[in-house]
Amino acid sequence: AIASAGFALLFVMGGVWISWRPDNEAEDEFVQAIRNGEFIPYYQPVMDIETGKLRGCEVLMRWQRPDGSVISPGQFMTFAETSGHIFEMTRQVMRKTRAEMADLYHENPELKLSVNLFAGHFEDRQIVEDIVQVYGDSRIAYQQIVLEVTERQPLGNMDLARKIIAELQALGVRVALDDVGTGHGGLAYLQRLGIDIIKIDKMFIDYLGTDDNSTTIVDTLVELADNLGMGIIAEGVETMEQIERLRALGVSAAQGYIFAPPLPAKLFIDLAKALAAK
Ligand code: C2E
Numbered sequence: 487a488i489a490s491a492g493f494a495l496l497f498v499m500g501g502v503w504i505s506w507r508p509d510n511e512a513e514d515e516f517v518q519a520i521r522n523g524e525f526i527p528y529y530q531p532v533m534d535i536e537t538g539k540l541r542g543c544e545v546l547m548r549w550q551r552p553d554g555s556v557i558s559p560g561q562f563m564t565f566a567e568t569s570g571h572i573f574e575m576t577r578q579v580m581r582k583t584r585a586e587m588a589d590l591y592h593e594n595p596e597l598k599l600s601v602n603l604f605a606g607h608f609e610d611r612q613i614v615e616d617i618v619q620v621y622g623d624s625r626i627a628y629q630q631i632v633l634e635v636t637e638r639q640p641l642g643n644m645d646l647a648r649k650i651i652a653e654l655q656a657l658g659v660r661v662a663l664d665d666v667g668t669g670h671g672g673l674a675y676l677q678r679l680g681i682d683i684i685k686i687d688k689m690f691i692d693y694l695g696t697d698d699n700s701t702t703i704v705d706t707l708v709e710l711a712d713n714l715g716m717g718i719i720a721e722g723v724e725t726m727e728q729i730e731r732l733r734a735l736g737v738s739a740a741q742g743y744i745f746a747p748p749l750p751a752k753l754f755i756d757l758a759k760a761l762a763a764k
Pocket residue numbers: 530545546547558559560563572576579602603604636664665721722723724741742743744747748
């Protein structure tokens with residue numbers, strides 16, 4: 487049922503596509519948007535494909551402008567990161583997740599909340615302070631938080647990144663390696679960073695079943711995760727066939743349009759409650 491609901495929602499939400507490019511006024515526009523609180527969290531469900539239960543969500547940032555249009559990170563994230571505004575934007579979005587998810591997460595302690603960070607977050611201990619400030623003493627426990635570091639971006643200082651990750655883990659937060667198989671880090675990141683969870687990139691999921699190499703790669707990642715004691719999540723799942731293949735390969739957590747696109751808080755909470763009531 488949630489699978490078909492996903493496509494219906496996608497259809498409804500796919501209507502908003504607004505283009506934005508950084509120009510001369512981008513800097514002022516961004517400062518103003520941050521001041522107005524226009525950067526907000528959307529929530530994409532992560533499902534347990536063995537039990538059909540909700541595992542939690544991934545927080546995906548959106549720019550909601552005063553005219554009601556919603557802009558996706560593909561259009562502003564590079565500017566946000568190179569300008570350095572991403573740090574304040576991330577704090578803002580995390581504070582909103584704390585407010586919006588407090589009740590749901592307090593009532594469902596098994597739910598996880600995944601937040602995306604960028605490479606620059608692992609070059610400064612400030613992120614540890616940010617996490618403590620936002621989630622310490624909140625109704626969302628550190629044990630419910632997962633921070634995603636992407637393999638797409640090179641980490642400037644591996645030793646410092648390792649230290650920051652260890653400090654976060656000491657709080658009870660877990661760290662996931664995102665976009666595994668696509669980028670710089672690969673096995674070195676897995677070995678040296680103390681990663682808890684790996685996220686298999688959509689690229690491999692897309693070809694599951696149609697291309698033997700993809701199946702072998704996913705199979706190998708599952709075995710690697712098992713042997714290293716790490717969790718595994720498949721992303722970008724769009725078809726029932728992919729779900730079947732993932733089950734057969736022993737992957738139990740997945741997210742993708744087949745379940746639901748990233749949703750505004752209220753829709754995600756409604757979905758979580760509907761699933762819990764089943
Ligand atoms: P990501 O972390 O790899 O997030 C997954 C992206 O895939 C999201 O795009 C999501 O909407 C999309 N997606 C999910 N399921 C499916 C599916 O079944 N099919 C397809 N085609 N796409 C799917 P989105 O929300 O546009 O975000 C793009 C990227 O922007 C993210 O990729 C992440 O790298 C970055 N990003 C998003 N939010 C944040 C944030 O708060 N902080 C930082 N630093 N980066 C963020």
